[in-house]
Amino acid sequence: MHKKTKINETMTISGRIQSGVGKGSFFTSLDWVVQQCEDKLGYAPFPGTLNIRVRDEDVPKLQHFLAKTDAELVPEDRSFCAAPVKKVMIKGVPAAVVLPTEDVRIHEDRILEIISPHSFKQSFGLHDGDQISIIGKTTIIKK
Numbered sequence: 001m002h003k004k005t006k007i008n009e010t011m012t013i014s015g016r017i018q019s020g021v022g023k024g025s026f027f028t029s030l031d032w033v034v035q036q037c038e039d040k041l042g043y044a045p046f047p048g049t050l051n052i053r054v055r056d057e058d059v060p061k062l063q064h065f066l067a068k069t070d071a072e073l074v075p076e077d078r079s080f081c082a083a084p085v086k087k088v089m090i091k092g093v094p095a096a097v098v099l100p101t102e103d104v105r106i107h108e109d110r111i112l113e114i115i116s117p118h119s120f121k122q123s124f125g126l127h128d129g130d131q132i133s134i135i136g137k138t139t140i141i142k143k
């Protein structure tokens with residue numbers, strides 16, 4: 001019998017920034033979201049989500065990239081859904097991909113919603129259409 005070995009790797013996903021429908025700031029300002037981001041991620045999120053449209057060649061990598069999440073934001077009441085989060089680094093800044101359950105997602109799967117302590121647009125002078133890369137940990141299992 002062969003032993004399985006887990007290898008931790010980092011993966012880079014790139015895409016372009018695009019605006020959403022302006023709902024991200026509402027959800028990231030909710031008390032339970034702010035509190036749990038502080039507890040589980042170590043920061044209160046900037047009010048909003050940075051939407052990144054993943055480039056064509058990285059779309060096939062997404063499932064593997066998002067397979068392992070690091071924490072889950074769990075609402076106190078059932079009017080909201082839980083949202084798993086995956087820690088990533090963007091421009092050297094800690095950030096997280098938020099993955100609200102599929103039935104409330106309004107964007108295609110290739111649009112990643114990012115939270116971080118500061119506004120990327122304000123901190124780095126970024127605009128819609130600019131390219132951006134996300135670095136995150138993944139695990140591969142070798143038999």
Ligand SMILES: Cc1cc2nc3c(=O)[nH]c(=O)nc-3n(C[C@H](O)[C@H](O)[C@H](O)COP(=O)(O)O)c2cc1C
Pocket residue numbers: 019020021022023024025027028033049050051073079080081082083098100104105106107113
């Ligand atoms: C932490 C978090 C939790 C969310 N929970 C819900 C939810 O319970 N129900 C819902 O309809 N949308 C929820 N969403 C929001 C949707 O995914 C929303 O459509 C999205 O944030 C829109 O972002 P945009 O304004 O950048 O386009 C949540 C978003 C975040 C960031």
Ligand SMILES: Nc1ccn([C@@H]2O[C@H](COP(=O)(O)OP(=O)(O)O)[C@@H](O)[C@H]2O)c(=O)n1
Pocket residue numbers: 018019020021022023024025026046047048049050051114115116117118119120121122
């Ligand atoms: N960490 C973040 C979160 C949002 N943002 C931006 O802040 C603005 C407000 O976010 P939002 O989620 O309410 O708005 P939309 O993404 O729906 O346009 C948008 O222009 C986002 O792209 C950012 O630059 N950095």
